[in-house]
Structures are given as C-alpha cells and as structure tokens.
Amino acid sequence: MATILNIETSGDICSVALSCDGMVEYQLEDHQPMNHARKLAPFIEKCMEEMSRRDMKADAVAVSIGPGSYTGLRIGLSTAKGLCFGLGIPLITISTLEILAVKVMFRSMEWTGDEILVPMLDARRMEVYTAAYDFALNKIISPNPLILDENSYKDLPDDRKILFFGSGAEKAKALVDIPRAEWIDGLNAYARDMTALSEKAFRESRFADVAYAVPEYLKEFQASVPKNKL
Numbered sequence: 001m002a003t004i005l006n007i008e009t010s011g012d013i014c015s016v017a018l019s020c021d022g023m024v025e026y027q028l029e030d031h032q033p034m035n036h037a038r039k040l041a042p043f044i045e046k047c048m049e050e051m052s053r054r055d056m057k058a059d060a061v062a063v064s065i066g067p068g069s070y071t072g073l074r075i076g077l078s079t080a081k082g083l084c085f086g087l088g089i090p091l092i093t094i095s096t097l098e099i100l101a102v103k104v105m106f107r108s109m110e111w112t113g114d115e116i117l118v119p120m121l122d123a124r125r126m127e128v129y130t131a132a133y134d135f136a137l138n139k140i141i142s143p144n145p146l147i148l149d150e151n152s153y154k155d156l157p158d159d160r161k162i163l164f165f166g167s168g169a170e171k172a173k174a175l176v177d178i179p180r181a182e183w184i185d186g187l188n189a190y191a192r193d194m195t196a197l198s199e200k201a202f203r204e205s206r207f208a209d210v211a212y213a214v215p216e217y218l219k220e221f222q223a224s225v226p227k228n229k230l
Contacts, residue, residue: 002202003020006061007044007062010064010066010067010096012069015029018056027191058087058089062092091208095216096189097143102137103187105135118153129168150176160180161182162180164176164184
C-alpha cells in the first residue's frame with residue numbers, strides 16, 4: 001500500500017494531495033494565479049506534518065511534468081526532486097494532458113468507453129498544447145503544440161464522440177467543426193486528479209531519473225522583452 005505525495009503546478013492552480021493506495025487522504029489547493037513559489041513549500045510542510053501525525057511514511061513523490069507553465073513546472077519538479085533526494089524515495093512524473101484525460105474519464109458514468117479524449121491547454125494566441133487518447137490512454141494523437149484552425153482534429157474518426165476539454169478548449173469552439181464533438185467547460189488539473197496515475201506508475205515501478213528528469217514543455221521557451229515605458 002503506497003503513500004504518495006502528489007504535486008500539481010502546471011497551470012494557475014497550486015495543489016498537493018497525499019494519497020494512500022490511490023485514495024486521497026489529505027489535500028491543499030491555492031487558486032490565486034501563479035502563486036506556486038509562495039504556496040508550494042508551506043503546502044509540502046503541512047503534508048509532512050499530516051504524515052507524521054498519522055505515523056505515515058512517503059513511498060514516492062509524483063509531479064505533473066507538463067506541458068504547461070514554464071515557471072510552474074520548474075517549481076514543481078525542482079521541489080519534487082529535492083524531496084526525493086532528501087527522503088531517498090523515487091520520483092514519478094505524470095503528463096498534465098493525461099491527468100486531464102483521466103479526470104474526464106471519471107467524470108461521468110454514462111461514457112461508453114469508445115469516446116476519444118482531447119485535452120487542450122492554452123498556449124496563448126491561437127495555440128494549444130494537445131493530444132488525443134482512447135480510454136486506455138493509448139495515444140491517437142501524440143502530445144504536441146498546435147495552432148488552431150478550421151482543419152484542426154479533422155483526422156480523428158468521425159464515427160466516435162470526441163470530448164474536448166481543458167483551458168484551451170474555449171477558443172477552439174468557434175473553429176473546430178466536428179459533428180460528434182462534446183465540449184466540457186471549466187476543467188483544471190489538480191493534484192487529487194493524479195492519484196490513479198501515480199498509484200499505477202508506482203505499482204509498475206515506472207520511476208523517473210531524479211537527476212535528469214526535465215519538464216515536457218513541448219516547445220522552446222521564448223522570453224519576451226519588456227516594453228520601455230519611458
């Protein structure tokens with residue numbers, strides 16, 4: 001029975017969740033945008049206090065690996081690595097797109113299991129980070145950055161329901177014309193949504209290299225130059 005500390009910092013929300021055997025035992029969330037640097041360390045400390053109070057010991061740390069916010073991903077991964085080095089426990093890295101996909105799987109009991117899951121993370125302007133999965137998380141479209149237009153996702157099967165969701169889905173509605181599309185609004189990734197994936201990875205011993213693990217940005221970081229206001 002594994003006890004895993006789950007960390008999710010890929011978007012605006014900073015969250016942690018302590019899970020045991022795949023069940024959430026304790027969780028903390030902060031919804032103030034991009035507040036990770038201030039909130040994550042105190043959240044981790046509170047989780048450690050909770051484990052000590054309940055005589056629990058962490059068996060692994062799981063962290064969302066991206067795509068997503070460059071700053072948020074670096075903060076989350078560096079914190080997770082520090083915990084793994086300090087505690088001598090393995091690191092589990094989880095795709096943010098897969099976290100969202102699993103969240104949608106568990107959202108309704110009415111899914112047939114034949115639907116195609118299409119998470120979309122906002123990447124500014126008309127670009128998104130996206131992928132497409134079946135309900136076994138087999139990749140139908142591999143994770144990639146995509147500039148949206150009227151031909152986006154036209155290669156997906158037209159005889160199956162396509163579920164679109166995530167922070168980038170709203171701006172795709174006016175462009176993507178797929179008859180069997182269903183749009184799910186207001187969906188964000190939280191640490192509590194990682195627990196099924198992190199528990200499965202632990203059981204299968206799918207651990208990342210603590211020294212060399214890097215975020216999955218999907219594209220190179222482009223720094224902007226501040227405008228001279230003088």
